[in-house]
Amino acid sequence: MRMRSIAIGALSALLLVSTAACAEDGDDGTGSGTGEGGIKTGLKVAFLPKQVNNPYFNTADNKGGKEAVTEFKGVYSETGPSEASPSAQVSYINTLSQQGTDVIVVSANDKDAICGALKEARQAGAKIVTFDSDTTPGCRDIFVNQATAEGIAKNQIKLISEAVGPEGGEIAILSATANATNQNAWITLMKTELAKPENSKLKLVDTVYGDDDDQKSFQEAQGLLAKHPNLKGIISPTTVGVAAAARYLSGSSFKGKVQLTGLGTPNQMKAYVNDGTVKSFALWNPADLGYLAAWAGAALASGKITGKQGEKFTAGKLGEYTIGADGVVVLGDPYVFTKDNVANFDF
């Protein structure tokens, strides 16, 4: 009998916690109207990352997304599973559609597995924006793509060319795995870029694969320098590779003599930018990505766009965007991090 009352007490306590959380959150009460630029006010916009507790998504959602939602006077929330699994994400999509969310901004853990749930959410009236990682096009209204393959290739060649200097020289690529689709697409486009007359002084002498493994990438970077004594620069378009290569260079006699650039995250690269190993590297700015996705969702939910190719919408401070084929919006050129701005980021 005592056990029973304890059990019941515990369960009621659990629910009390939940009701308190509910009350705290409360109903938005803002009601909906139409604000600036024809965007409705009071829109409920929910961000659903691949998983919570991930610095990349914290920046995208809580910095960029939240800023945009505040600008168009909506109600912002971020929710999601603690592990990056599609089935857990489905459960959260179901919850959001029951809560009458107007816009769901989601980074998909599986391009098909969350489709059924998204379909039910759309039937319940939600607009779906995918960002960072897309679903099958039929399952969402708009995909906000961080960068195009062309944009990345062009940017990487420009950065290495600037770092190496006008006299040019031999360069090499440290990639992830030999059969990574995105890496190979970028490498092919980088070769196209190198064939252009303005890059004629740069000569690609080698491409090696670090398999996105820290140790292997470190050894491959070491191997490149042993094999090519005249090497002037390395491009590593993968976050694992560029960080490992930077660690090797910064502790070697090649520091400052052999240039390095690539796609990296500020937290991993800060130290190497500050000690002079790396002049600049690139990635997209996740805060801008979240910001743009929120505005795209607001434009959809306000009926200003439907996701068709050629439609235009304004995304606050980022300006005007045009929807491309398959409902894809491209954020823009990769964002370049240097000594001057790297301290402003935390992801």
Place this chain on the structure above:
Amino acid sequence: MAERIRRAAGSWDFLVLVALVLVVVIGAVSIEGVASPRFWRFVILEAIPIAVIALPLTLLIITGEIDLSVASVLGLSCTVMGKLWASGVHSLPVLVLVCLALGVLCGAVNGLFVTRFGLPSLAVTIGTLALYRGLAYVTLGDKAIADYPTSWTDGAVAPIPGLTIPWMIIVVAVLAILFAVVLHATPVGRGLYAIGNNDEASRFAGVAVGKTKFWLFVATGAMSALAGIFWTLRFASARADNGNGLELAVIAAVLLGGVSIFGGRGGLLGVVGAVVLLGVLRNALQLADVPANALTIVTGSLLIASVVGPNAVAIARARLRRRRPTTSIPTTP
């Protein structure tokens, strides 16, 4: 009769059902959406694979064994189904039969190691948990097979006409009744409790201990594979990581349902109640915007409570029973 009702009211099964009703009532009053039919649709869709695996696992745990490989069997069944579909096997009955056979095989391997070689099921199934998941990755790698006909994928989650509740619940209900009859109304079922309480003694009493356990492992494997087929169609995606970690959700439900981890005690009513209770609690808290980190704390605490709770109840009841005769017998100085 009155004694029976009193005993039932004090049982863990009853507590679980009371807790379920309480959670539903409090949830419906305080959290917007819990009372809606859509809420129940989502809760049930989530609960179906857990319930399907929990049914045979309850019987297995009552005999004092455990199977930790259930979620890996589910994952392997998903990938084999996906692989076959991708290579041109487009008949659902064939796919179901192959997956069931695979589940039987996986369960038989577990059963053989435990009953033939006398190895502890905990160790054996930790091994096969990794082994079967590994085979799933061998089958599909990091690919996902997702191009099933919509008639299958929509069919798997279709509601009962006129309602929002998925029709699959009927299948699960029939299975639950089947398992409940076996456990609670047949000599085989009584044998399971005997094995769980003392398998040495029940062997001498003529219960086929090894054979019974072996077939329970097989049944658990088969039902896990069945859950895998549902999983694949519900999410329209066969992936090697499908159902990763689901074994914990299933075992949590079985233990919260009042089944003793040491065997010999528990029943299916409590387990089914616990599956629904955990589903409702999770979804309701999610609706109330409780963050994922807090949710795992709730599930963890409930699991601890479920291990401690029934034992505490049993100890309390035993003490009560012991005290009663001593008070009725006058003590001599």
